[in-house]
Amino acid sequence: MSHLFPTYTRFPFEIVKGIGAHLFDEQGNEYLDLTSGIGVCGLGYNVKALNDAVEHQLHQVWHTSNLYESSLQESVAAQLGVHQDMLVSFANSGTEANEAALKLARKATGRLDFLAFDHSFHGRSAGSLTVTGNEGIKEGFLPLVPGARFAKYNDFAAIDEIKPDLAGVILEVVQGEGGVIAGDAKWLKTVQDKCHEVGALLLIDEVQTGMGRTGSLFAFEQFGLDPDIYTVAKGLANGIPVGAMIGKKELGQYFGPGSHGSTFAGNPLAMAAAQQVLKTLNQEFLSTVQQKAVAMHQAMEKELLPMDMVDSISGLGLMIGIHLNQAVSVGQVLAQLHSQHVLALSARDNTLRLLPPLITSQDELLAGVDEIKKALNTVESATATA
Template sequence: MTNLLQNYGTRIPITFTHAEDVYLYDASGKKYLDFTSGIGVMNLGYSFEAGKSAVKTQIDAISHLSNLYENPLQEDVASFLNFSGAYKGFFANSGTEANEAALKLARLIKPDTDILAFVDGFHGRTFGSMSATMQDKIQAGFAPLVPNFTKAIYNDVASLKAAVTVKTGAIIFEIVQGEGGVMPITADFAQALKEFQKQGILLIIDEVQTGIGRTGKLFAFEHFGFEPDIFTSAKGLGNGLPVGAMFVKNEWADFFSAGKHGSTFGGNPLAMASAKAVLTELSQLEFLKDVRDKAEFFKQILSDKLAKKTSVKAIRNLGLMVGIQLSDESQLGQVLSEAREKGLLVLSAGHDVVRLLPPLVMTKAQLEAGVVILEEVL
């Protein structure tokens, strides 16, 4: 990798050559069970034929259109994501771009105000999204950041109330802090946020990792009865194709008037063809119910096999988004490495958490097989 920047550090010395179902295969032919979904992207696995077919058909028809022209595929995808006609959508290419659009829009709606974000949250690496990502390791070296971002401690109601001032115009947060250690929101914290929304503060919910069925609902905010002013999506939306989306309540939609924001590739026909296939699949009557059922099974088997181990401090989840917090953070790298050696791909989160994001189409037998490997490693 001599022609590439080293911004990803030393890459894991594995070259994957092909994939099938929920498995990846390296150049030697070794098979790996994927509990990462490409960091939450391949929610429908690597053999989602409807998606592949839609993209192949679209690339033969037309692979790119600028947003100067009507694109019916964008309207189709937006109709799946629009809750009861209450929102208007914008398409981008990634999660950080979707969050940039959300932050820009919030500044237009609430000029000269602050945007509150949370310690250990993650919203992206472009300047606005990075300024809302309250992690020193992400922000270090990039000062001055975008001004008028403030912070509070996630799931700490007292910290939230102390941080909100008359200048607070919007609050951006995740339902589950992914990069921050797989920390699901608590009921009392969710209620406190809703109270501030009633006072006129915009709620921006980042569903980049938690959305598109990951938690057993189309969006994780549905579990807690939120009606966000703005929400974002990406990752699993394209099942491998780059796509991001930002949706805003109808009452605020006119603030993004002509020329206020745009994207050359956002909502391009290939990404929209894939997203439409994904959302069509998720809209099947039993799909999300089946995800919730598998999530309960996964939670139980993780508890049965891992919870009592001295190497495990805690297990947290919402749907098929799981964090296993280790008792000794120095062992995190070793756990990931030994799991790979045994044919299981897992992720890290924070400094002491093994993160699991298995494809939503994984069977219970496959989920159990992965847990057996983790049991051996831990």
């Protein structure tokens, strides 16, 4: 009997080791990883520079409270701001970073309400779940926090919902859990303009899209957006739990001493890893991610898009959605991929989701596309003969 609450349906094998973009289970089977956890280990597994950075810190001090100066936090924070003078509040997860963003937006504007979008995902704490556009995962937990309204993502009619009573509008530039749906550039810009017009803050959740996933450090940079607040987590320390809320300097006055905090936030081990991650994600590295992503998208369009069971392919950079129709179920495809020793993910609406480590070589990414083609064919013939 498992002693864990059954909040996850787990696959029947355990990952016990990783090297680069490859993972190994307890029986020694090797897998090509197209998941990075769920978009976490962007730099892959067992990375010497990261191991060294964390090990060095391990022998210095594991934990200090936030009552003392932290040059590590300062260094990571300075690199997370897209403008020189932005401020950072560290957290331990994406959920917590979003929770901080919602609190700060309320306090700074003196307003209560938020506009969020259908099929968004921002976390599972009361506040972050409130602005998550998935009614199913709220079941049994209502009422949550008052003040959230929802509109359709990428819909220009949603702009009219951005009114002067809003503390903020929260969105993902590419909806991840919601099915890897990229925001329309013009729509995103119009949302930002309307926020400015009515004095609502623009909160961008970069928890899944951030840290190089889409080919830039933050996805919003590719859309020319300038959020008041943005949040990151997942890839920030390549798997050591951490989150961060980054906001414009003028918001600092609303998050004074005692207004927010967390015992573990900005933990030295996480900061040592984050510092090394940020050092690695330089322009040259990000350009390579973009090039590999272009090659992979081209291969998918050539090999997968013409297949009967593939409706469309979406995403940005190495955040990819392969939208399957009813001819196959994504669950079956994942199981087939496992038997071919490839790990992938699913998202809403029968979507096969890929979030490969950013360090995966182009050859490995293309091999992944071939494996997916093989898996889709195998599942389709099995379904047809069943």
